């Protein structure tokens with residue numbers, strides 16, 4: 001099916017990289033039909049039907065709108081083709097279903113709405129069965145049916161959870177990291193520095209089997225409290241993630257996603273981030289299955305000296321004036 005996606009403007013590449021990673025993890029092939037850079041609108045063709053699409057699009061953290069793509073029309077010919085466009089839209093409406101046209105141009109919405117109305121469908125601007133969106137770009141009008149992305153990050157912000165710590169990550173970033181790890185439903189995912197549980201919460205909501213380690217018993221108990229608050233189940237352990245020897249966890253995980261300890265409010269073992277990183281990757285290479293991904297956030301760029309991992313990608317993400325985070329996507333050889 002064809003989709004129209006409005007990408008977030010937070011980063012030039014990450015929204016597309018996340019989409020690519022999600023489709024890869026879901027074993028779906030897709031291709032770009034058109035990308036309108038200025039408006040950040042991406043039209044894609046993906047080999048899945050309506051049944052799975054909602055679950056898949058709701059994995060995206062950096063997509064602001066998702067709709068079923070109906071057509072792209074040259075601005076000059078749109079008004080002449082109004083009747084044909086209305087016919088095309090009407091195929092999406094079941095008998096007795098109401099609709100609303102949403103567009104920045106009120107007159108366009110009214111004209112298109114009237115053409116569909118004439119085909120026998122009810123208008124309901126407040127509570128329509130189907131919401132039709134018309135995006136206006138420099139050259140085109142693009143029509144889609146809203147698939148109503150679930151946007152509920154506010155319910156999981158660090159400050160609304162029962163256990164708070166200043167190092168807690170925003171759920172949107174946590175979800176992005178999980179997606180970049182190519183983990184899918186049922187996969188075993190580990191956050192070895194889990195803190196308050198931000199990453200585990202997002203991964204569990206997407207159906208992964210979650211494991212969390214933290215050296216601090218206080219963090220693990222707070223993390224438990226947070227997970228319970230959302231009715232989430234995860235296996236949590238007080239552990240030093242730089243010294244994990246248990247044979248049980250050897251090649252056990254399908255994905256490792258984490259936020260390295262740093263800064264004043266979080267302990268940085270090994271003092272030097274490069275040394276810490278090398279040591280951690282050594283441990284991670286024993287826990288992670290071969291050819292699987294490790295995604296980690298670092299407070300600054302680091303030299304990845306551990307040759308067991310290949311750097312797939314690295315991104316700098318601006319968080320606020322004094323904080324930029326480096327996201328590393330690594331693949332175990």
Ligand SMILES: C[S@@+](CC[C@H](N)C(=O)[O-])C[C@H]1O[C@@H](n2cnc3c(N)ncnc32)[C@H](O)[C@@H]1O
Nearest residue numbers: 168169193195196197198214215240241259261
């Ligand atoms: C940046 S915080 C993680 C924050 C987490 N992503 C969240 O959203 O709450 C890093 C965590 O690593 C833990 N930590 C530090 N050294 C550790 C080690 N050697 N093994 C396991 N956990 C460690 C700290 O206790 C801290 O909770």
